[in-house]
Amino acid sequence: MSYFSNVPKIRYEGPGSDNPLAFHHYDPDKRVLGKRMEDHLRLASCYWHTFVWPGSDVFGAGTFARPWQQPGDPMARAREKTDAAFDFFSRLGTPFYTFHDTDVAPEGDGLADYVNNVAAMVDVLEKKQAETGIKLLWGTANLFSHPRYAAGAATNPQPEVFAYAATQVRHAMEATHRLGGANYVLWGGREGYDTLLNTDLKREREQLGRFFKMVIEHKHRIGFKGTILIEPKPQEPTKHQYDYDAATVYGFLKEFGLENEVKTNLEANHATLAGHSFHHEVATSISLGLFGSIDANRGDPQNGWDTDQFPNSVEELTLVTYEILKSGGFGTGGFNFDTKVRRQSSAPEDLFHGHIGAIDALALALERAARMIERDALADFKAKRYAGWDGEFGSTILQGGYTLASLADDALAHDFRPRHVSGGQELLENIVNRYIYG
C-alpha cells in the first residue's frame, strides 16, 4: 500500500477543472514553438527535500513522519524510499529526477561501506528507471552534511577531507554516468568561510580550482558526455560561499581556465540571497556563455534564508523562460524542483500540490514567453536602441579603430552634443504585462 495511494496519476484537465490534483495548464504533449511542452521544460523532481527532509527546521523537529524516515535498517529504508520516490515521480509525471549520493544510499561507516551502498542503490535506481521511464537530470554528491565537512570539502584545511570528497564525487559521477544522467552538479555548500580570521582565501581557491580540474579530467576519462554544472549561492550555511553568484563563478572559472568546461545551475532563491533578481542571474549567465540548468524555486523576499518554496510567480517565470528560449532553450539542463513544502504542509497530498502549482506556473510562463518570442517587441526595441553601435562609427570604435586620443579629437572636432533618449522602461513593462495578461 503506497504512501501516495490516495493520490491519482496527475493528468492535464485544463484551466476549467476544479480538481486540485490535476494540471490546469501543463499539457506535456502540447506543442509550443514547435516543440512539446515536456521537451521544453525538462521537469525534474528532487530527492532531498521531497523524500529525505523530515520537516524539521532549526527551531523544531520534523512534522512529516514519512514511513521510510522511521528507524530501521538503512539499506531497507533506502529501498523503501526509492519505492516511494518513483511512485511519486510516476504519479506526478515529471520525466526527470535528481539526487545526492547520500539521498539514495546510506553513507555507511567509512568509504568502503559508502562505495558498496552506492553501488547497490545504483542497481536499484537503474531498475526503477527502466520500469518507469523516468530519467536522471543530474546527480551530485553531498559534501556538506557530515561533520567531516564542517570546514569545507575541497577547501578544507585537511587534505584528507579533500580526498574523502574526491572519493564521493568519483563514485557519484560514475553512478550518474551509468544511470544516463544528463548533467553532474557541484554545489559547494561549505566551500566558503565562517570567519576570515582563520581563512586563507588564496589557498582555498587554489584547492577548489584543483578539485574542479580533477573532476573535468575524470569526466573525460570515463566518457561522461553530460555537462558539469556549478551552483552559485552567496552564503548559508557559510558566512560567505566562494560560488557567490554567476559573475563570481565566471571569474573563478577564468582563473583556472575552466570557462569552457563548466556551466551554471542557477537557483532562484540563491539569486535573490545574492542581491540579484532571478532574471538577472539567468541573463548574466547567458551573456557569459555559462547558462546550464535551473533549480526552480523561489525565496521569501522578506526572509534572509533559503526557503526553497515552490515557484509560482508566472510574472517572474515568464521573463526567465523568455531568456532561456531566446538563448536556444535548454541543452542538457532543465527545470529541477529544488523545492520543499512548508513545514506545516505535512499531508502526503501537499507534496503534489506544491509540484502541481509550480508545473502549471512554468507551463503558463512557457506559453507567455513563446508569445514574446513570436512577436518580439523587446528585441525590436533593443535593436533600435543600440542601432548606433551597428553603424559605422560604433563598429569602428568596437573594432579598435580609435584610440582614446583620436576618439576625443573626433568628438571635439564634431562638437558632439548627444542627448538623452527615453529608455522606455514603463512602455516595455506594459508590453510584458500584455503578453502575460492580454
Place this chain on the structure above:
Amino acid sequence: MSYFSNVPKIRYEGPGSDNPLAFHHYDPDKRVLGKRMEDHLRLASCYWHTFVWPGSDVFGAGTFARPWQQPGDPMARAREKTDAAFDFFSRLGTPFYTFHDTDVAPEGDGLADYVNNVAAMVDVLEKKQAETGIKLLWGTANLFSHPRYAAGAATNPQPEVFAYAATQVRHAMEATHRLGGANYVLWGGREGYDTLLNTDLKREREQLGRFFKMVIEHKHRIGFKGTILIEPKPQEPTKHQYDYDAATVYGFLKEFGLENEVKTNLEANHATLAGHSFHHEVATSISLGLFGSIDANRGDPQNGWDTDQFPNSVEELTLVTYEILKSGGFGTGGFNFDTKVRRQSSAPEDLFHGHIGAIDALALALERAARMIERDALADFKAKRYAGWDGEFGSTILQGGYTLASLADDALAHDFRPRHVSGGQELLENIVNRYIYG
C-alpha cells in the same frame, strides 16, 4: 577672510586632550613598523562631498550654503572653491586630495568649453599644490551626473556618448598626469542597467571592455605611471552596476585580459551594499592580486543606500588595515575620505569633526594592526590549520599528482576517516579584541 577661519590648523595633541579640533591619535611623524603614520595611511580628502555637495538629498534642498556654491560666474566660483578646498586641506593636514573633472572645472557648454575649463583649472590646481605641498592621490571623470549619461557612459546605447565620455577621460587622465596624480580612477556610476527589458548585457560589456582597453593604451601612450583603479559598487543609482564587487570585477578584467593593468579602489559602503563586509572585499582583492586603494567611509547597516559616513569603527578598520599591512601596505593607493557630513551637520567645523574622527580612527587601527603583525597569532593559527597542505600529501594533490580516480583509490585503500577539528573562531575573535583593547 576664509570660510574656515574659525578653525585652527589641526595638530596632534594626544589622547588626553579635550580639544575636539585636534588629533588625539594621528601623529603623522610617529613611526609604526618603521614607517611614518602619514606614509602608511596616505590620507586624502575628496573634493565632491566636501566642496561640491550642498547638503541636499532626494527629499530636500541643500542646508550648507557654502559661499562658493552661491550663484555666480562659474570659473570665478571654481577658483573660490579651490581656495576653500586647499585652505581646508592645509588646516586639516591630509597630504593628498582627490577630484572629478567637473568638481574642479565647470562642465561648460560643449566639449570645447569643457577642455578649456579643465586646462585653466589644472593651472590653478598646479599652483595650489606647489604652494601647499598637497598632492593628488587620484583624479577621475564624472560620467554620471549630466543627463547625457542617464543610460551610461561607455555602456550607453549611443556611441556618441561613449565618445563624449572618452573625451572627458582623456582630459581628466592628462590632468591627473600633469598634476602628478598617483592613480587614476574609473567609477562606472551609470554603467549598469535600470531594467533588463531594454538592455543587452553582452553588448554593454563589450563596450566597457573596449573603453578600458583604450584607457590603458592611453595611459601608456602618455607615460602615466600611476595605477588605473576600478571602483566596485553593486547598484545605485542604477538597479545593477556591472562593477558589482571585487570578484565580479576580476571576472570582467579576465574576460578582457586586463587583470594585470587595473586594480580595485574599494569603498566600505559599496562592500556592504553588495552584501559583503569591508574586510571581505579587501581580503578578496588582495587574494586576487587586485588590491589598489581605499575609499574610506562607512554605510549605515540599517539603510540600503550609500550614506558615505565617516569611518569610525576602530574594530572594523583594524582588520582592514591588518590585511593591507600584511599584503605590503599601500603602493600608489591610500585612504581617501569619500565621505560626507550628515545633511544636518551644516557648520563649517563639522567638516573638520568628520575628518578628524576618521583620521584618529585610522591611526588607532594602524597601531593595533601593527601589533597584530608584530606577533601574528592569526598567521600562526592559519599555518597550523593548513599544515596538511604544506605536507607531501597536500602538495602532491595541489601539484596535480593525483587524478580523481587515483586519489579516490588512495582514500579507499587507506580507509581515510578525517575528523573535524575546531576552527577556533571565538578564540581568534578574542585575540583580535585583545590586540584592540589589551
Place this chain on the structure above:
Amino acid sequence: MSYFSNVPKIRYEGPGSDNPLAFHHYDPDKRVLGKRMEDHLRLASCYWHTFVWPGSDVFGAGTFARPWQQPGDPMARAREKTDAAFDFFSRLGTPFYTFHDTDVAPEGDGLADYVNNVAAMVDVLEKKQAETGIKLLWGTANLFSHPRYAAGAATNPQPEVFAYAATQVRHAMEATHRLGGANYVLWGGREGYDTLLNTDLKREREQLGRFFKMVIEHKHRIGFKGTILIEPKPQEPTKHQYDYDAATVYGFLKEFGLENEVKTNLEANHATLAGHSFHHEVATSISLGLFGSIDANRGDPQNGWDTDQFPNSVEELTLVTYEILKSGGFGTGGFNFDTKVRRQSSAPEDLFHGHIGAIDALALALERAARMIERDALADFKAKRYAGWDGEFGSTILQGGYTLASLADDALAHDFRPRHVSGGQELLENIVNRYIYG
C-alpha cells in the same frame, strides 16, 4: 499648445488592442461586484513625482526639462504647472488627484508669502476642478524639503519649527477642506532621527503626539469630514522614522489616544523597506481597524531605497485588492499613484505609459479579487482551520472562562495530545493562481 498634445485622451480599447496609449483592462463603467470599476479603485494621480520632480537623483541632474520647470516667475510657473497637471489628469482619466502645499504653491519668502500663495493657488485649483470634474483625494503639507526641517518638523528640537509646520498644516488642511478633499495626509518624512546620539526619543514622541492632537482638534473645528491619514515609512531620508510601519503607528496612536481618529495611508514600497510584504501591511492595518488609503507603487526588491515605481504585479495587487474588498472596500481612500517614471523615461508619453500600465494592473487585480470573493475558497479554508475556536471550548477560553491553572488542570485531566494538521499553503497558493490565471 499643450505639453501632452501628442497624447490623445486615453480610452478603454480592450485586451485585444495594440495601442499602448489605451487601457486594455480598465473600463471605468464596467461593474464588478455591483459597483463601477472607477468607484472601486478611486484612482488618483499625484502632483509631486509627475509635475514637480525634474528627473534628478543623488548622482545626477534632471533629465525631463518640462517647460514649467524652467526658470521664471514662481506664481506664473505654478499656474502653468497646474494647466499641465489638469491637462494630464483629463487625458489620463484619473478621477482624483493629490498634492503637497508646496507642489502647487510657491513656498515664497516667509509665512505671509506662503499663505498668500496657497490662497491664490487654491482659487486656481478650485476653478480647474470645476472645469474638469477632477476631485481631490487628499492634500498634505511638505514638512521635509526646506532646510528648516532638516531635524524634523513636529519633532524638531526648535519649537519655532514646530510652529512653522503647524502653520503649513493649518493652511494645507483648510485648502484641502475648501477643495472638497476626501482625506488629509500626514507624512513624517523627517520625523525620526539620523543618530541616537543627539536624540531624545521620548521628547520627540511627545511633540509628535501633541502635533497630532492639534491637527485632530483643528479638523473638527473647521468641520472637515475627511479622514486624517498617517503614512508609515521605516526610514529614508532619516535613518529611522517614527512611523516605521502599521504596527508601530498603531502603538503610537494608542499611546496618545488617537486610534479612532487616524487611519493609515499605506505605500507598497514603504512596506517592503520595512521588511514586510505590501499584503502584510494592508492585512495588518485592516486587522487593527486602521486601514485608510493606498499609495500604489512598487519598490525594487534588490534596491534598498524608495524607487516609487509604477505597480505592475497583478499577482501582488490581487491579494491586496482582495483584502481591501473583504474589509468593505475603500471608504474615503483610494489608490493614489505615488509613482514616478524612471529617470531615463524622459518623454512626455512615458508619464502616460507608467500610469496606464498601473491602472490596467489594478483593473486586472480588481477582477481577479472579485472572483476570489465570489467563491471564497480562502475564507472557507480559514473557517475550517479555526473552527475549534468557534466551538464551546475555544469560546470559553477566549471569553475568560479559564485561568491558566484551570486550563492546565483540564488539559492534564483529559490528556490532551493535539496533533499538527496541514496548513495547506501550497494548495492555497495554487488556488490563488487559479483565480489569477484560470
Place this chain on the structure above:
Amino acid sequence: MSYFSNVPKIRYEGPGSDNPLAFHHYDPDKRVLGKRMEDHLRLASCYWHTFVWPGSDVFGAGTFARPWQQPGDPMARAREKTDAAFDFFSRLGTPFYTFHDTDVAPEGDGLADYVNNVAAMVDVLEKKQAETGIKLLWGTANLFSHPRYAAGAATNPQPEVFAYAATQVRHAMEATHRLGGANYVLWGGREGYDTLLNTDLKREREQLGRFFKMVIEHKHRIGFKGTILIEPKPQEPTKHQYDYDAATVYGFLKEFGLENEVKTNLEANHATLAGHSFHHEVATSISLGLFGSIDANRGDPQNGWDTDQFPNSVEELTLVTYEILKSGGFGTGGFNFDTKVRRQSSAPEDLFHGHIGAIDALALALERAARMIERDALADFKAKRYAGWDGEFGSTILQGGYTLASLADDALAHDFRPRHVSGGQELLENIVNRYIYG
C-alpha cells in the same frame, strides 16, 4: 571526570595576561559607579545553545558529540546535562543561568510525563543552585520545537494546542518561581504566520492577548514577584512573528492593557533582523517604559538569519550599556548569553572562549559607559539642543496652550523664520570614540 576538566576556573588576570582562559577585563568585584561589576552586568549563561544544541544546522549534522547528548535514558541524560551545565557555570563564573522547560526536563510522552519530569528536574536544579550559589535569571517554556506547535502555541488554530501550551507555561512559571527566578520570559517563536492565505490576524492576536492575560493573572495568583518579559523577534522560523520589535510589542500590550505588566527581553540579533540597531531597540524600549532584560549576542550583518554569535563589539555594547545605565541599570534583568559557538568550534574549550570574550567585551563596555555617564557630554548636548522646549513657548505648546489655529496665527504674526542648526553628529561620534579609546 568532567567534560570540562581541562579548563580551570576562569579568573580575572588583567589586560596584560596572555592566558586565553582568563578574564582580561571582567573583575566581578571591581566597583564601577559605586557598584560591583557583577551586580551591574548580572551575567547569565543559557542552557539551550550551550548544552542542548548538538552543533547541527539545516545543512548538516551535529559536530559537538557532547557525552550527555548521546542516546540513553532521558532522565539520566538530563541529570548528566545538569551536572555538566553547573560545572560549566561554576568554572566560568556567571552568577545566573536561564533555561526552557524542555532544556532541563525531557518532554516525555504526554502531559503527565511532562509534569513529572519537570518536577523531578526542579528538585535537581534546586539542589545544584544551593550547592553552587548560581541563581536563575529566568525560565521559560519551549512552545516551538514540538510538531504540535508547528502552527503556533497561543495563536494555534486548535484550542487544544493553546491548552497544551498553557500547561507548559503554568509549570515552567511555577518552576521558575520555586527556583527563585528573577523573571519569566515569553518568546513566541511560532506565534506568527507562514502565509497570510491561511491566517486570521485578528483572531490570532485575540488568542495571544488572552494567553498573556492568563499568564499575568497566574503570576499574581502564585505570588511570583519577578518580571514577565516578552522577547521581540521579527521572523524565523515563521515568515512573520507578531512580536516583531519593541514598538510592535508596545502596540500589542496597549491593545490588551498589559503595558504595565510586561517588559521586553531584547536580543541584539533580533533587533538587526528587524532592521534596527541593537541600540535602537534598547533606547526605544526605555523611552516606552518597557525595558527589562537583554539577550546579549550579535548577528552577522551580511547573513539574514539568527546567528546568535557571542557579542564582541565594545563599540556597540558601550552605547547599549550607556542607555541602560542612564535608565537606572538593570532591575530584575541582566545580560543573558543567548549565544552559541560556531558549528566548527567543537572543542569543549570553545564554549569558554565564546563566553570569556563576550564577558570581557561587556566589562570594557561597562567601564566606558560609566565614563560617559560621569561626564555626560551627550546629555549636555541634548539639553542644549532641546532647550527651546523647556522654555515658555515650548512648554506652552506641549501643555496644550495652543490650538493649531492659534499657533499658526502666532507664527504668522511673529514672522517666524527658524534656521537649521547643526546636529553635531560627527562631533558626537568622535566624543563617543574618545570615551572608548581615549
